[in-house]
Amino acid sequence: MGRYVLRRLLQLIPVFFGATLLIYALVWAVPGDPFAGKCGERACPDSYVQFMTEKYHLDDPWPVQYVYYMGHLLTGDFGQTFGGREISEIIAQAYPNTLKLALMGLLIEGVIGLTAGILTGLRRNGFLDNLVLVSTLFLLAIPTFVSGFLLQFVLGTQFRIIDPTVAEGAPFWDYLVPGFVLASISMAYVARLTRTSIAENSRSDYVRTAVAKGLPQRRVVGVHLLRNSLIPVITFLGTDLGSLMGGAIVTEGIFSINGIGREVYRAIVTKESATVVGIVVVLVMVYLLMNLLVDLLYAALDPRIRYE
Known part of the structure; x- marks a missing residue:
């Protein structure tokens, strides 16, 4: 029984990474401007867009973004929203x-x-x-x-x-x-x-x-x-x-x-x-x-x- 459980747990690892990779790719493919409406009715300043783009690695290809995200996730860090709120706090609530x-x-x-x-x-x-x-x-x-x-x-x-x-x-x-x-x-x-x-x-x-x-x-x-x-x-x-x-x-x-x-x-x-x-x-x-x-x-x- 113990060997079977260990084998099944090891099988879950590629399934987990495959599922998260697919989810990340689908979310990344959703069209739209992530900063639309973040600054009210006016468009966000270029300095703000540039700062947020660099902070969240939005100018990198999505596979690179996925690697960054999983690196933080494996340490228990779910990241932050664009408003600065911890995502782990949202999930916990x-x-x-x-x-x-x-x-x-x-x-x-x-x-x-x-x-x-x-x-x-x-x-x-x-x-x-x-x-x-x-x-x-x-x-x-x-x-x-x-x-x-x-x-x-x-x-x-x-x-x-x-x-x-x-x-x-x-x-x-x-x-x-x-x-x-x-x-x-x-x-x-x-x-x-x-x-x-x-x-x-x-x-x-x-x-x-x-x-x-x-x-x-x-x-x-x-x-x-x-x-x-x-x-x-x-x-x-x-x-x-x-x-x-x-x-x-x-x-x-x-x-x-x-x-x-x-x-x-x-x-x-x-x-x-x-x-x-x-x-x-x-x-x-x-x-x-x-x-x-x-x-x-x-x-x-x-x-x-x-x-x-």
Whole structure:
């Protein structure tokens, strides 16, 4: 196990540098003047533009800029915005809010999606099965911004069950409705994926053998059927944490959550490329670590999988 983890960690290194290189190249290719609007309605003085260009190495080719950036990043320095604010400070302020939102969404899609998928997978073609299939199709058909504004208006404005916006430093449970909005589509995928996986594995030879041996139904389902059926679901849930964090920009805008999605949007509008790259680098690290965790969970779910 230790050798496998070390090998996987070493494999993450080229993936990390490749992903950051691609992100930096894409951000650098965005057209526009990074100093537009920095000096109000008037154009910035040439001395200011020259000073900022030299400070941030903007006159160098983008591969050279990337080398400078990674050299500072590996020492823990995410750089500064054109206004002089530390990007690490922006991430430290916005990241916890997005993490709460994403974890709440992951919890909702895991609990509700898995429960619905397991029940419908074990009792196919019944009323509950048809109800879940129709409900998940309904969730998949509704865009996130529609469900977000609808729940905000009904629960927050009309019935005043929740606050229409999430305040800074709000407790974890205040993210319940925003988390449901964020995870609604993924929850539908989890329910359908779990149902399909259980339906396929229930016809497997090892399940039939367990039933033929006279094992209790609870043991057949819990030990033999469910553990093997959860492998594709765990894969989806593990990688979905990064997707929820990266795709939270709409939900954060609806509920006025000061998260990394809003910060990325502001940075793109104001041409703060260093801020965009710094935030996306953090998301890349989340993706890589979650993929490693999912790989390690495979052995716990399926005893046939062994790491050497």
